[in-house]
Amino acid sequence: MAQESPSRPGGRVFDIGYQRYTGPREGRFNARRAIFIDSIKVSLGLGRGGWAKFVPWLFIAPAMLVGLGFAVLAAFADQTLGESGLEDELNLPSHFDLLNATGIITMLFAAVMGSELMCPDRKQRVMHLYLVRPMTLLDYLASKYCAFFIVMVGVLLIPQLALLIGTMFGVDSLTGYFQDNWVVIPKFIGGALVIGIFSTSFVFLASSLTDRRMVAALIAIGFLLIVSAMLGILSEAGISETLFDWLQLLNPLSLSFGTVSGIIFNEPDSDSSLNRAIPLIWYAILIVGFTVATWRIYQSKR
Amino acid sequence: MTIKSSSPLLNADNLSKQYGSVQALDNATFEVHPGITGLLGPNGAGKSTAIRIFLGLTDATSGRAEIMGSDANNAETRTRLGYMPEHDCLPDNLSASYFLTLMAEVSGIPRRRARALAADTLRHVGLFEERYRPISTYSTGMKQRVKLAQSLVHDPVLILLDEPTAGLDPNGRTEMISLVRKIHLEFGINVVLSTHLMHDVERTCDRIVMLDNGRVAQDAEVAKLTEETQTFYVEVTANREQFSEALGKRGIRHSVVASSVIIPNLSGERLDAVRDALVESNAPLRRMAPQQRALIDIFRGN
16 A cells, blocks of 8 residues: 655745834943843853853852852851850951952952953954944943942852851851841941942953953053062061051052951951041042043043 | 934034044035945045044034934934944954844844844845854954944944955955945945945945045036046947048047047037048947046046
8 A cells, every 4th residue: 555655844935035123222221231231241251152151260169169168167167166165266257357368369350350341342343333333432331330340249249148158057046146147248248349349440440551351451460469569578678557558558459358348347457557537538539530540541542 | 213304314514523733524514315325535535534423433623413313422313323344343252143132232122132133134144054153263254244234233224334345355345245235225224335446336326425635525426427428439340540540531539549449529410420430441330439437537536
């Protein structure tokens, strides 16, 4: 008996030609949102190739590991040392200590990924294509700034959250813990915001000076290292403490991670002879200065 | 944004731009209407400056630039404008699909629609199959197509193409010119083509605006500029010298260039005299045609 061959799925493709777009056009808001989302992806390597994915996590992973280490210590210290009474003597690391421990890693992340975010647009001249669309230079810079600031705050907060969770595991009563220590949460969020704003403004200025990402990253890292090293040498040379305290204001690391976030955590630098208001005012001046300088440089290179 | 249908697409009203001691544009006044318009001129004529002013990338020193009836500095106006720069402007680590989707979003198109528009536009420029490959792996011709596609992806009313055939081989140039014509004839998008290549303009444009030293030297339809002249080319296969003598006897000024006899200011009775000279010299006629002006002659001021 002859078998009927099964019919194959078929179809024809018609080219319907060019279709005019009649949908909504959302203008500048949509443009800013698109740049914002894309900048978050660039900063975290999402939707990019293997190497672009690897680099940010090269810094984020160690910061998370430090946070996890602190969290494990906080979770098990009570169980292990609780009865011996050594826990109080050990002075377990706080959220402020964790912020300082992850400081250099997060600043390296800011230097490398901030340059990655800002420089290629100018080097490859993609920025022109953004600016000929419904978007101003201010829209462009503000969208990138907000995106990178949020990424920075996230990178700073994840280890803090790990420590908070670890601490929660270690306490007998969660309610009691939060009643006594609720203030620690706004403190570490405040610390992350303070450092996030500072590091974003700092690396944006470094990135505005060149369109080569490696050079921009080296400018930012080099400045941190050189200032830290020079202050170390001056300290060894025996300059007066007052002068040293003033010079410390030039060190972005100690200013943002130590002094300013220390004030938020209410852990003032006991060695400093300066009034608390001075680093805060200087911090504000630097943020404004970095931002205005970045804006002016971008305007001139437009 | 509302587009004023009665307004010209572009309107330059006494537009001037001074860069230090250099006068890039000098009271240039011209309009661009629907169709394909060539913006012509030698290097330094002010073409790129005019385009940069219309795109809002630089401000005019004096005068007024309008896009579809709105000020060129109004960012929202640029939702319906596309721009293909001469220089490289593509991110090498992204796929064409991702890049075009981002560009559509930055132009105000919602994300879901932006993806569909990106795919459609890449199909129209012949890159549909390669749309997920990183742009860095594309050939020069393919990169030019991506540059063109990003200017089209948001379905603009007008696109400004700056030297779109730059760096392409003869085949690539022909394809690009066909694509430019297709964009207007099939897609209904108006085009301003900035170039110094006369042949491209003759093959593509309906109208030209010619700039020279920042001033408008010509503003006319291509057909009128290249219309037939009263100079005739007469080509005979034999007895060329006798034909020349016969013309001389009748007082007809002419010159012999290679195989052709060129006769200026030929009309009316003088045409009959040429016919008689051909008969008298017994010269077999191969071709007799009026000379067409070439844009290059206008460009050179002939």
